[in-house]
Amino acid sequence: MHNLKRFTLATLIIANSAWITGCEMVRTADLMLINGKVYTLDWDDPAIDGTPAANAPHDATGWHPDAEAVAVRGREIIFVGTTADAAKFRGPSTEVIDLNGATVVPGLIDSHVHIQGLGANLERVNLMGIETEEEAVELVAQRAREVPPGEWVIGWGWDEGAWANRYPTMALLSERVPDHPVYLSGLHGFAVWGNRLAFARAGITAATESPSGGEIVKDRRGTPTGVLINNATALLESAIPQLTAEQTQNQVLAGLEAMAASGYVAVHEAGAGRSLMQTFEALDTDNRLPIRVYVMIRAEDEALCREWLDTGPEAIGDRMLTTRAVKAFYDGALGSRGARLLEDYSDQPGHRGVSGSEYGFDETLVEEMIRAGFQVSIHAIGDAGNRETLDFFQRVAATDPDSRQLRHRIAHAQVLDPADVGRIAELEIIASMQPPHAVEDKTWAEDRLGPDRVRFAYAWRSLRESGAQLVFNSDLAGSDHDIFYGLHAAITRRDKQQLPEGGWYPAQSMTPEEALRGYTSWGAFSAFAEDVTGVLAPGRWADITVMDIDPLAVGDSRPGNLLNGSILLTLVGGEIVFRKEGEAGE
Numbered sequence: 001m002h003n004l005k006r007f008t009l010a011t012l013i014i015a016n017s018a019w020i021t022g023c024e025m026v027r028t029a030d031l032m033l034i035n036g037k038v039y040t041l042d043w044d045d046p047a048i049d050g051t052p053a054a055n056a057p058h059d060a061t062g063w064h065p066d067a068e069a070v071a072v073r074g075r076e077i078i079f080v081g082t083t084a085d086a087a088k089f090r091g092p093s094t095e096v097i098d099l100n101g102a103t104v105v106p107g108l109i110d111s112h113v114h115i116q117g118l119g120a121n122l123e124r125v126n127l128m129g130i131e132t133e134e135e136a137v138e139l140v141a142q143r144a145r146e147v148p149p150g151e152w153v154i155g156w157g158w159d160e161g162a163w164a165n166r167y168p169t170m171a172l173l174s175e176r177v178p179d180h181p182v183y184l185s186g187l188h189g190f191a192v193w194g195n196r197l198a199f200a201r202a203g204i205t206a207a208t209e210s211p212s213g214g215e216i217v218k219d220r221r222g223t224p225t226g227v228l229i230n231n232a233t234a235l236l237e238s239a240i241p242q243l244t245a246e247q248t249q250n251q252v253l254a255g256l257e258a259m260a261a262s263g264y265v266a267v268h269e270a271g272a273g274r275s276l277m278q279t280f281e282a283l284d285t286d287n288r289l290p291i292r293v294y295v296m297i298r299a300e301d302e303a304l305c306r307e308w309l310d311t312g313p314e315a316i317g318d319r320m321l322t323t324r325a326v327k328a329f330y331d332g333a334l335g336s337r338g339a340r341l342l343e344d345y346s347d348q349p350g351h352r353g354v355s356g357s358e359y360g361f362d363e364t365l366v367e368e369m370i371r372a373g374f375q376v377s378i379h380a381i382g383d384a385g386n387r388e389t390l391d392f393f394q395r396v397a398a399t400d401p402d403s404r405q406l407r408h409r410i411a412h413a414q415v416l417d418p419a420d421v422g423r424i425a426e427l428e429i430i431a432s433m434q435p436p437h438a439v440e441d442k443t444w445a446e447d448r449l450g451p452d453r454v455r456f457a458y459a460w461r462s463l464r465e466s467g468a469q470l471v472f473n474s475d476l477a478g479s480d481h482d483i484f485y486g487l488h489a490a491i492t493r494r495d496k497q498q499l500p501e502g503g504w505y506p507a508q509s510m511t512p513e514e515a516l517r518g519y520t521s522w523g524a525f526s527a528f529a530e531d532v533t534g535v536l537a538p539g540r541w542a543d544i545t546v547m548d549i550d551p552l553a554v555g556d557s558r559p560g561n562l563l564n565g566s567i568l569l570t571l572v573g574g575e576i577v578f579r580k581e582g583e584a585g586e
Contacts, residue, residue, distance in 0.1 A: 002191050015561035016147035018196040022323060027078055028091030029071035031542075031574060034083040036099035037550055039066035041106050042080075048465045050511035063512075070104060072542040075318075075573040079304065082538050085364030102568055103550045104532065105516065105542030106536050107265030108483055109523030112377075112411055112432055112473035115269055115293075115325055116248065116276060117156075117189075117256030121477045125155030133168040140184070141176045149179040152240055156477065158193065160186030160229075160295065161335020161444050165347075167217060170195050176335035183236055188478040190333040192233045193226055202239035204228075211235070213359035214334070230338040231360060244328040248279045256290050260577040263483055263567035265543040266292035268473070268527060270411065271327035272376065273301040284321040290577045292571075293321050294527045297375055299328035299366055299557050313374045316529045320573075324528070325375040327411070328366050331355035331385035332424070334414060335441065355385045367396055370403050375528075377432060383417040386410060390423045392575030404428045407526060408571065409471070415457045430526050433460060435515070437477040442495070442504045451577035454505070456547070460490070461508045471526045472518030483519060484565040487551055490515035491559045498560055512555025542574035 043066070044053035047380045052058040057066040069086035071079035079089050090096065130136045136158055146155050158168075171184055174196035181198035185191075199205075206222045214232030217225045228236055243251070259267055272280065272295050283289050297305055305326065313324035332338015332354055337345055340355035357363070361378075370376055377494040380389040389410055397404050404427065413424065413431040424431055438458035446454045456462065464468060473489060474481035485496065493503035503509060510518070524534025533541045546569035554561050569577040 014417045016319045018347055020354075026072055027089070029045070029073050029078060029089040029094050029573075031072040032069060032090060032094055033104060033544070033546070034069045034085055034086055034096060034098055036068055036070075036102055036104045036135045037065040038070060038080065038104040038536065039063075039516075039552060040066055041517065042066075042535040042537050043540070045509065045517065046513050048467065050464075050514055054514060056513070057577065062556055063394060063550070065103075066120075067536070070536060070544060072571070072574045073511070077536060077538055077540050077542050079538060091490060097520065097569070099546060103547050104536070105545050105547070105551070105569070106520040106524075106534050108263045108519050108545045109266045109268070109527075109534075110259065110264050110473050110476065110481055111268040111471050111523045111526050112270045112434070113267045113476045113481070114189075114271065114478075115255040115259070115267055115476075116251050116279075117255070117477035118258060119251035120154075121156050122254050122258070125153065125184070125531075126157055127155050127186065128157035130158060133172060136168070136184070137172050137176050140173065140182055144177045144180045147180060152182045152198075153177065153182045154184075155182070156185040157187050158184060159335070160188065160191035161333070164335055164337065164444070167225070167227045168193055169190075170199065170224075178281065178407075178471065181239070183240055185233075186336070188234070188333055188335065188475070190336045190338055191227060191229050192236050194228075194236050196240065198236060199224055199226070202236050204235055204421070208235070213338075213354045219567075229336050230332045230354065241359055245282075248275060249283060252276070252279050252283065253288065253290075256293070258291050259481065260570050260572070261567065262481060263545040263547065263570050263578075264481075265292060265545065265570060265572045266294060266523070266527075266533075267270065268294040268296065268325075268523075270296050270475070271298040272296065273298045274304050275325075277304065278371075280321055284319060288517055289320040291320075291572050292326070295321065295323040296325040296327035297323065299326050299362060299369070300360060302362065302365055304492065305365060305369060308374070309368060309372050311542045312372060316527065316532065319572060320470070323378060324525070326366065327377045327379070328361055329359060329379040330361050330389050330481070331359055331380060331382050334381050334445065337448065339452075340385040340388070341382045341415070341449075342387070344452075345445045345448055352384065353382050355382070355388060363392060366392075370396055370406065370408070372399055373406065375408055377411045379411045381414045382413050383415045383420070386413060386416055387420050390420060390429070392429060393427050393429060394423075401448060409526065412475075413463070416459060416462075418456055421456065421459065421462050422466045424463060425469075430468075430469045430471055431463050432473060433458070434475045435460075435472055435486050435518075436474060436512075438493060439489045439504060440479060441494040458505075459508050460510055464514070469522065469525070470518055471522045473514065473523070483567075484549075484562045485520060487512070487515045488557060488559060488562040490518065491555050491562070496563060512552045512559075515555065536545075542571055544571040545569070
């Protein structure tokens with residue numbers, strides 16, 4: 001008995017938060033995940049060629065989980081290790097989930113989203129994958145039959161890149177749907193298609209001039225055909241009735257809940273204007289945000305930006321909402337030929353796209369935000385757009401060297417001139433890229449760029465070898481945010497149909513570890529949160545994703561099988577925000 005300690009009544013009162021085992025007092029867990037294949041990512045990053053670090057759980061036979069169990073108390077992880085050792089954290093009220101061999105990874109992060117668009121698209125006519133104008137019109141006509149005359153019919157997802165050489169017109173759409181104004185957004189939001197009634201509601205006529213950085217597509221007589229490109233899309237969008245605050249909240253919540261069900265613990269909103277910011281703030285105040293939201297303020301909303309200049313950026317903390325970044329556009333999209341190129345488009349001689357102030361980039365305002373300490377993410381697609389964006393960051397850094405520490409991003413960094421590849425690392429810029437874009441754009445990207453320039457498009461490996469920091473994301477709602485699709489695209493450079501065989505320019509592909517880090521630890525770094533999330537370790541946020549396949553082992557040996565994966569469980573701050581019915585311990 002001489003080894004037993006004496007305990008006062010006050011000491012014993014803490015029995016609700018501690019469990020006495022032998023001679024030590026252990027904090028009991030609220031939740032334990034046991035018998036899993038846990039990859040903590042709590043080891044060094046791979047080399048720039050993708051070779052795993054010496055301390056990674058990888059050997060000649062492949063990847064091996066470095067833990068089996070995770071214990072959570074409150075909002076934090078308190079233990080990561082073996083199932084046997086986790087037993088000491090089990091108390092009378094601990095919830096224990098036996099994973100039966102499922103894989104545990106740090107919580108997934110989608111670092112570039114338009115979350116309201118995802119929620120809205122759940123209500124809209126879905127045109128993704130539709131190949132002909134006739135098929136699209138039929139789907140819109142079906143929806144119109146369900147909607148009272150005069151109400152808007154809104155759809156999305158027709159591919160403005162794939163359709164760029166055969167844009168639809170308003171003729172058939174107006175004939176089949178004459179009594180409802182129709183607004184159909186392109187897959188990536190850089191083109192819209194409407195019918196005659198919608199154009200009338202918006203006041204767009206033959207006399208309407210195209211705005212700077214946009215185009216009203218017109219026929220030889222000067223009559224609008226029904227398609228608006230780049231900045232001109234706002235002309236039709238402005239005619240759609242404004243949503244109520246409740247409708248906006250419902251769309252945002254629907255999008256966030258869909259992301260939770262897809263395994264994501266956090267999203268980075270890439271461009272929130274005043275209405276969306278008010279929605280995020282209201283949901284956060286009411287404790288209704290199911291996952292974490294890192295906000296980039298929309299640079300086009302100058303008044304909102306100037307209000308935040310007075311407030312200053314927020315640091316990462318316990319709140320579910322953090323605002324410390326700004327999103328700006330420098331050029332348009334490659335598919336709609338809005339991306340700014342150094343030389344003419346290969347399939348449109350004499351045309352090089354639009355950029356800079358012509359496209360609405362307010363250099364003075366963005367620089368002010370940087371000097372106030374805000375991280376800036378600039379959309380740049382073309383090689384000229386990327387070069388000029390890098391020139392801008394370099395000019396700011398020349399007079400404000402500390403701005404290099406703000407982890408600025410180039411969103412997409414899609415087409416680079418070889419001379420500019422190394423500059424992203426030199427300027428300490430994060431290349432924020434979308435693996436699905438490469439495999440979705442491959443059918444027309446080479447037509448736009450030609451065989452030489454395309455070799456430095458979607459150039460993930462070239463950027464990693466230059467020393468650049470990468471982060472991966474979906475840019476939803478323009479691409480499928482499914483993590484297994486994202487990992488598959490990054491590793492194989494193939495689409496969902498496993499084409500092309502061998503991958504599209506496979507030299508630019510990522511290893512499974514790089515792909516996974518792109519959606520986890522590298523996403524945490526891009527939001528200044530690497531000390532609290534992105535790896536599984538005691539003291540970190542209990543932000544955890546459980547899936548039914550091993551993305552590292554499967555990614556190495558049978559990457560095509562990644563497309564069959566599914567999410568079983570999502571935890572945010574120790575709370576279960578998604579649990580697949582009949583799985584993950586139920």
